[in-house]
Amino acid sequence: MTHPNTALWLPKPGAPFEVGPAPYTPPAAGEVVVRVRAVAVNPIDGLPGFLYRLALPWLAFPAVVGSDVAGEVVETGPGVTRLRPGDRVLGHAFGVDASRNRPAESAFQHYAVLLEHMTSPVPGSLPLPQAAVLPLALSTAATGLFQPDHLGLALPGAGPAERGETVLVWGASTSVGTNAVQLARNAGYRVLATSSPHNFDLVRSLGAAHAVDRNSPTAVAELLDLIGDGPLAGTLAIGAGSLRRTVPVAARATGSGRIASARPAVLTRVPGWLARWRGVRVSSIWGGTLKDNEVGPAVYTGFLPAALASGAYRAAPDALVVGHGLAAVPDALRELRKGVSARKLVVTL
Ligand SMILES: NC(=O)c1ccc[n+]([C@@H]2O[C@H](COP(=O)([O-])OP(=O)(O)OC[C@H]3O[C@@H](n4cnc5c(N)ncnc54)[C@H](OP(=O)(O)O)[C@@H]3O)[C@@H](O)[C@H]2O)c1
Structure with a gap:
């Protein structure tokens, strides 16, 4: 043909x-x-x-x-x-x-x-x-959330049980972020999101429990307050300046202390190295790596078709x-x- x-x-x-x-x-x-x-x-x-x-x-x-x-x-x-x-x-x-x-x-x-x-x-x-x-935004979010070399979270599925753990998506109104919020939610995590206030309704409609203004000087304190004593399973950092704001959250919250960054690796190296001194591990996502491991097929063939058809995923x-x-x-x-x-x-x- x-x-x-x-x-x-x-x-x-x-x-x-x-x-x-x-x-x-x-x-x-x-x-x-x-x-x-x-x-x-x-x-x-x-x-x-x-x-x-x-x-x-x-x-x-x-x-x-x-x-x-x-x-x-x-x-x-x-x-x-x-x-x-x-x-x-x-x-x-x-x-x-x-x-x-x-x-x-x-x-x-x-x-x-x-x-x-x-x-x-x-x-x-x-x-x-x-x-x-x-596709690219979904793949980037899934790579960061689920690959073991990044946050290593549990994979999404239909009707997931609540895990009692929080995931922070900084930059949740980006294309990568809107997918990250939905993927984490469909994996049973409570999601905290940051965006500009005009996108609060959007990120909440996708499953975020709370939305915080990413430009507010009190954003870090607000997030720590919302996380409380519960574990922070991981953070996805999206957008310029996202590591500067998320490292203090991951350093102070109890939990994995892991951040997956959607920023280019070359821009993540120095802040990632500095974050280690605060007990935080930063990894840099390349949104194509999931095609070579279990995450790609789990998302594209195992999860997404039914989730799109049922409306569980937008x-x-x-x-x-x-x-x-x-x-x-x-x-x-x-x-x-x-x-x-x-x-x-x-x-x-
Ligand atoms: N590593 C990879 O493989 C990979 C793949 C794809 C994308 N990326 C990166 O991921 C990021 C997002 O890309 P995208 O295509 O998803 O973006 P996008 O859809 O173009 O994002 C637009 C949104 O970005 C938000 N925004 C603007 N500046 C921001 C900042 N400094 N911090 C957080 N949010 C900000 C704005 O939201 P508000 O109006 O709510 O502020 C705007 O709605 C980019 O840096 C891109 O280079 C990485």
């Missing part, structure tokens, strides 16, 4: 994107090919050239980038029995990941190869542009469709650089 494919090519770091023909790559064992109908954009997709080299030094050029895919399965590789052609799915595209590093597996094209175990069916009630908001934040066609993706990236609040920018294809 073959289909004429078109991709948004990045000829070299910092160069303008170009729409052009791309090969159709059939799926290997454990892979599916998806006709991409919607993609979301993330900061890493539109980095200036020198930052591309820093963040993704292995990336081969010309490259195709993009991580967030929603669409329909057109072909399945050997051994794939869970998904069939015609299924509506969302999936994390790994083309820019060091271990994959090939254009065929990135989001910004009409036909993308996805790993079957990082792909979830989308219920009929969920429009594909809204489903596209999930595709958050709200999608804002900003254009149609691959040529609209660079505009979406420019828009993203201006900043968004509790929205994910999406382009339909």
Whole structure:
């Protein structure tokens, strides 16, 4: 089977994107090919050239980038029995990941190869542009919360028992944060969230027990008060300045003393080293590592399909469709650089 494919090519770091023909790559064992109908954009997709080299030094050029895919399965590789052609799915595209590093597996094209175990069916009630908001943010949150080298929390499931332990999500109104709140809640943890006050209702509606203003000078004291004597099972630190505020909380609360940071590793090293003196262990998340361990399949195949279908999990934040066609993706990236609040920018294809 073959289909004429078109991709948004990045000829070299910092160069303008170009729409052009791309090969159709059939799926290997454990892979599916998806006709991409919607993609979301993330900061890493539109980095200036020198930052591309820093963040993704292995990336081969010309490259195709993009991580967030929603669409329909057109072909399945050997051994794939869970998904069939015609299924509506969302999936994390790994083309820019060091271990994959090939254009065929990135989001910004009409036909993308996805790993079957990082792909979830989308219920009929969920429009594909809204489903596209999930993958990278979901993967990043799940990696931080559940991988043993980060917080190592219990995995999410249907109707979880209350664990009597608290998880702090600093930056809960980000795309990563809205997923972290829901994942931790669906794993039975009490969730404390920080955001700006205009997003308090959002983070509480996703399952946070309390929301605290991340810009308030009293945020640390308020959080410690809310944690009380109960154990703090772990903290997910999202956003600039999040480690400066969360280390004092993790140092003073009883519990694991662990923080998983969504900040780039290069920015986490020094604050992480300093935090050790306060008995706090900081680790830096790379949102793709879960594909290589039990966390990826547990979330994408074990938990998410039923949770989306039952409404126990929401595709958050709200999608804002900003254009149609691959040529609209660079505009979406420019828009993203201006900043968004509790929205994910999406382009339909
Ligand atoms: N390590 C990885 O693999 C990985 C993967 C994906 C993303 N990330 C990182 O995770 C972070 C969030 O990315 P995203 O795409 O989820 O964000 P996003 O959806 O673009 O987040 C937008 C929200 O960020 C909040 N915000 C702005 N500045 C903040 C700060 N200094 N601290 C906390 N919240 C802040 C704002 O919320 P309020 O209006 O409520 O203030 C705004 O609603 C970024 O730093 C990104 O680089 C890391």
